[in-house]
Amino acid sequence: MFIEVKGAKKIYGKGESEVRALDGASLSLEEGGLYVILGPSGSGKSTLLNMLGGLDHLDGGNLEIGGVKVSGMSDKQLVEYRRSDVGFVFQFYNLIPDLTVRENIQVVADITKEPLNVDEVMEAVDVKKYEHHFPSELSGGQQQRVSIARAIVKNPKILLCDELTGALDSKSAKTVLKFVESVNRKFHTTVIIITHNEAIAQMADRIIRIKDGQVSSNEANPAKRAAKDVEL
Amino acid sequence: MxxxxxxxxxxxxxxxxxxxxxxxxxxxxxxxxxxxxxxxxxxxxxxxxxxxxxxxDAQFRTATELAEEDVKSLEEKFWILLERQSYVDLEEEQYTVRVLSPTEKTDLYQISGERDLEKDGEILLNTGFMRGNQIREGDEIRLGDRGFSVAGDFERPDYLFTIRETTDTFAMTKEFGLAEVSEADYDALEKSYGASGEYYAILYQGADEAEVRKYINEKYKMLSYLGADANSRxxxxxxxxxxxxxxxxxxxxxxxxxxxxxxxxxxxxxxxxxxxxxxxxxxxxxxxxxxxxxxxxxxxxxxxxxxxxxxxxxxxxxxxxxxxxxxxxxxxxxxxxxxxxxxxxxxxxxxxxxxxxxxxxxxxxxxxxxxxxxxxRKSIKEAFSMRMKRSRLSVRSKFRLRQIFGKPGRSLIVIIGLAFGGMLYAFCACCVDSMDTYVKSVVDQIGKFEYEYFLKLPRTGEPEEGSPMLGMVYEVKDSDDVIMLLGTDDGRYISFSDEEGNPVPYDPEKCYLTSMASVAFGVKAGESIIFFDPISLEEHSVTIEAVLENDAQSAIYCSREKAGEIMGVPGECYNVILSETTLSFEKDELLRTVSKKDLADQINEVKVNMENMMGMLNIFSILICVIVVYVMVNVLVSESASSVSMLKVLGYRNREINGMVLNVYHFLIPVAILLSLVLGVEGTRMVFTKNVATYKTYLEALIYPASVLKLVLLVVVSYGISLMLLRGKIRKVSMVESLKDNRE
Structure with missing residues (x-):
């Protein structure tokens, strides 16, 4: 398995205010798939994503990606892991406001050993025409496409998308999903989308459901649809 | 709520x-x-x-002693307070104690300790002397052939600055002390050792000062008069x-x-x-x-x-x-x-x-x-700035440039913070350095002599050695300060050059004013200065030909003949001798001797005062510099938190993030230092201008390279410490939390 999570635990707070964001979650996923993790608010899906992306440490359990044990990595090792293997797309885009579209993508290419061509990536997500715009001059959908471009320019092994359409209208959301799908196909990138939007699950190879910090189901999606056919 | x-x-x-x-x-x-x-x-x-x-209000000596009845009659006539005061200096091995005559009307003492004198054989000493010699209440002290029990300490208004002579500049608290004893004890001491000095202290209490002085001079012939403003104690x-x-x-x-x-x-x-x-x-x-x-x-x-x-x-x-x-x-x-x-x-x-x-x-x-x-969102105007579309610079360089120039407000606060932090230090350093330069140059302006001998009585003719001068202290109209009138014929020890350093030809018919007096009394070349004989109050006026560069002394220079005319003595007289070497005199011939070193020390005292005051401020300036710089750099980190967080998520190393976010402001440091220098020096100039009356000169504000170096170090070290502390903060910026909050 490409991604192997076993008994993952993450606890925030202490005593009465203790919150078990992950409470023994286990999950196995193959390389190159497009996965959707579903769950209600507070179920622990964002925490799981943070762990997969090396943004935080587990309090218990194991996490291996591509045969490399991510849990137990030091902060410095996590930096290197994020630098080479992970791409992030966030709900609120999180572009760097002081950089133009091209520069927001280039800033990642600069620290990547073998980045993809920035122009090609921009064209792939159709933002080339805005290359000299600052984020504040773009719409939400446009910003999210830039965010995808930024994530994929390093040609990551995993693309992690946190509620990537949460701030978009349905038309923009569908466009963004199409780009994510194309990245998955074109670059064979493992894509994990976390969302509470059930409709997005239609395009997944597998649908993982999380509840109370545990994986309640991990099932193949026999009725997988293309992003363009997803009914949002 | x-x-x-x-x-x-x-x-x-x-x-x-x-x-x-x-x-x-x-x-x-x-x-x-x-x-x-x-x-x-x-x-x-x-x-x-x-x-x-x-x-x-003043003290004076007279040729004719004032009997008790005279004192009483003067007090009644003018509604003044008048009191004979004297003192006995008792020289011991390690110190000299001046026992002051008990006073009833003027210069009364205040007890600093627990109790006053209660009986004969007790003594009060001034606080500084007691502390300097670690004398405590109840200790025994031997003065001359008498032993006293220390009752406590005291302060007297005419001796808060405990200098032995009014021309002294340092209070040697360990070597010179003051004492109050009972009347009987004082009388016995005066009888045994004789009074070392005596004078009459006067309090005018609203009486017409000029009228009183004139009357006393006419009736009792004043020998000297020292007003409180001219009495450095x-x-x-x-x-x-x-x-x-x-x-x-x-x-x-x-x-x-x-x-x-x-x-x-x-x-x-x-x-x-x-x-x-x-x-x-x-x-x-x-x-x-x-x-x-x-x-x-x-x-x-x-x-x-x-x-x-x-x-x-x-x-x-x-x-x-x-x-x-x-x-x-x-x-x-x-x-x-x-x-x-x-x-x-x-x-x-x-x-x-x-x-x-x-x-x-x-x-x-x-x-x-x-x-x-x-x-x-921020304003479109801000978002549009620094697009640098055609620039071939790297993304990081563009990011850095936008951090600095795209956010002028933020850069400005860094500059203000650093500049202000350094400004106070620059101000302190500038004050001390300017004063140091002034002191050094002024010592040279004093003249080429090493010793200045003031004779008790004028002599005629020429001295065997040295340059003779005829001098007297005068009071200046509408001023509390006094001026020295000095008559010289050869002027060989006086620097006759104007404030630009150009030589001034000496004309014995003309009068010259020192630059210090010019500033103090507001008199320029071509104008007249009016002054009074402090004893007879006779008014004189002379026209100033030129102002000589001399910020050490307040004086009018003229020929001995002209000085004699004003003073009412023959022109061939002299009562001051300037000399490059020590001259020998009988003890009772000399009123006082002033060496160039004494004058230099006196001038240097101004610098010591300044250093003391600035030393205190310096502690504050360093603390303020560090805190202000920290606050300002802290703002940078806080405001950059979202970018820092994102860069971390993208896989940037802390070192790289520091390079992009924090270190971009390094090159603002020279700008800030320059600004702090300008502000510090200008601030000093402003304060010096305000203090012209105090220093009686326009001090030039300047700062030594060594001080600039210290300033640079202070700012750079403060900045470095702040960055070091804030790097920890950058390390702590949470990737998860700030991502949630970032919606640019």
Missing amino acids: TLRKRYLRNLKKHLSFYVCTILLTAMVVVLYLCFAAASVVVMQELKNFYRDYKAE LSTPEVTVEEASKYMDSIVVLLVIFITLIIAVVLGRRIQNDRRQIGVLIALGYRKRELARHYAFYGLLPGLLGGLLGLGFSILFAQRLISVLFYKFEPLPVAYKVKPSDGVLAVLVPAILYTLTVYLSAKKVMRTDVITMISG
């Missing part, structure tokens, strides 16, 4: 900022209460002490307090302006960064007025806490701090306590200023429409 719960949370969240702001405010309050306000109070208390303990404490007051006033005003500005800028930016929450609260139905009031509290808090902290510190330590400033005098007989009105002012002013600043910042933020505020 639930909203108020944010106060404590905000305080915890930005604890380091609030701690720094509170400390800065407290320091300004301490400077104000312990120095600026204290100087005013000390001055007032000093005047009260002089008044209550009947400090003399009486005038030095007042002048020093006044000087400190002027300096501290200027500095505190500057500090209040700059620190308020800095805190206003920082708090203002904090409000700016809170605009999304403000927008949300408006959308929820809050009135803008309510929110402005809510945010105003963020300013009130550090202002009030800082003010209270400073007030508390001042109440505890004001007396100690102020005594450090006036270390060269006897402990001033002033129990300085913070005046309630000053305390209230010190607490309220920062609180009001900060509150107002934040209130106005909040109002300004709320001028933006609610949707823009909620979106958290």
